[in-house]
Amino acid sequence: MALAAARRLLLHAGSRLGRREAVDGARRFANKRVLVETEGPAVMKLRNPPVNSLSLECLTEFTISLEKLENDKSIRGVILTSECPGIFSAGLDLLEMYGRNPAHYAEYWKNVQELWLRLYTSNMILVSAINGASPAGGCLLALCCDYRVMADNPKYTIGLNESLLGIVAPFWFKDMYVNTIGHREAERALQLGTLFSPAEALKVGVVDEVVPEDQVHSKARSVMTKWLAIPDHSRQLTKNMMRKATADNLIKQREADIQNFTSFISKDSIQKSLHMYLEKLKQKKG
Numbered sequence: 001m002a003l004a005a006a007r008r009l010l011l012h013a014g015s016r017l018g019r020r021e022a023v024d025g026a027r028r029f030a031n032k033r034v035l036v037e038t039e040g041p042a043v044m045k046l047r048n049p050p051v052n053s054l055s056l057e058c059l060t061e062f063t064i065s066l067e068k069l070e071n072d073k074s075i076r077g078v079i080l081t082s083e084c085p086g087i088f089s090a091g092l093d094l095l096e097m098y099g100r101n102p103a104h105y106a107e108y109w110k111n112v113q114e115l116w117l118r119l120y121t122s123n124m125i126l127v128s129a130i131n132g133a134s135p136a137g138g139c140l141l142a143l144c145c146d147y148r149v150m151a152d153n154p155k156y157t158i159g160l161n162e163s164l165l166g167i168v169a170p171f172w173f174k175d176m177y178v179n180t181i182g183h184r185e186a187e188r189a190l191q192l193g194t195l196f197s198p199a200e201a202l203k204v205g206v207v208d209e210v211v212p213e214d215q216v217h218s219k220a221r222s223v224m225t226k227w228l229a230i231p232d233h234s235r236q237l238t239k240n241m242m243r244k245a246t247a248d249n250l251i252k253q254r255e256a257d258i259q260n261f262t263s264f265i266s267k268d269s270i271q272k273s274l275h276m277y278l279e280k281l282k283q284k285k286g
């Protein structure tokens with residue numbers, strides 16, 4: 001209920017902002033954690049500092065922005081990137097999965113599923129400009145895209161590292177990984193929780209292209225231009241043919257997946273693992 005109300009408020013605020021900024025001549029709309037520019041190829045920038053973690057609020061704003069773009073028939077493609085220096089997205093917000101109650105876990109997971117389904121089955125062309133670290137849920141966002149361009153900086157890594165946290169990547173994360181890099185590579189990378197450097201990610205197929213850091217955005221734009229030259233109807237039908245079975249696999253068991261997540265994440269042993277991981281992140285600083 002609370003989330004539905006927040007969603008209505010955000011949609012309302014979003015459309016107000018949209019109108020005001022259009023009057024200013026800049027074609028863009030924004031909410032607190034997501035900025036969307038629609039001048040030229042649409043660009044969606046995550047801006048949830050310090051690490052673009054996908055908190056419930058961030059997920060909600062992201063989903064709403066995507067919904068608005070999908071409803072604008074003049075927008076055929078979106079570049080997904082980050083405004084946080086050195087970070088594409090740190091993935092799901094660990095604080096949404098630690099020390100909360102089962103109802104919260106269920107609500108959070110429903111929203112993770114919702115964003116994934118929208119992104120993965122989007123009719124728009126999605127290109128990610130990966131300009132920073134992209135672990136777990138950050139990698140998931142990139143994997144939803146039709147093409148991935150990554151900055152050539154060995155400090156940036158990408159991959160589904162859940163097993164390093166003592167948790168398990170859900171089956172639909174796994175399905176998308178298998179679809180992208182094949183069964184053997186996915187099996188190994190998932191068990192080891194591998195975070196690939198850009199060069200490794202290119203080799204294994206997690207990303208499609210690695211370019212110097214200052215060219216990530218221009219490359220993403222030129223990729224978009226190429227994809228925009230393909231007729232929408234044939235490209236969309238082809239995308240749907242490639243992705244439908246994977247999306248349907250979650251759709252048919254959404255409730256069971258929420259229950260599985262809630263009971264798994266509520267376990268004492270899993271909460272303990274998350275606690276240790278969060279402590280490790282803190283200690284890294286000191």
Ligand SMILES: CC/C=C\C/C=C\C/C=C\C/C=C/C(=O)SCCNC(=O)CCNC(=O)[C@H](O)C(C)(C)COP(=O)(O)OP(=O)(O)OC[C@H]1O[C@@H](n2cnc3c(N)ncnc32)[C@H](O)[C@@H]1OP(=O)(O)O
Pocket residue numbers: 050051053087089090091092093094095133135136137138161162165167168169170260261264265278281282284285
């Ligand atoms: C049977 C199975 C059934 C169901 C499935 C069940 C479970 C599976 C569930 C979920 C799948 C999970 C998916 C995820 O995405 S989990 C998140 C994984 N993310 C990570 O491992 C990234 C962790 N972060 C980092 O490695 C670094 O922070 C990073 C490289 C991104 C940036 O490093 P930097 O040095 O620039 O910043 P830090 O000082 O490390 O961080 C700043 C600040 O931010 C906090 N932080 C970092 N990441 C997160 C996060 N993901 N969520 C929340 N908070 C995060 C970090 O603790 C620091 O906080 P503070 O000390 O308070 O400043």
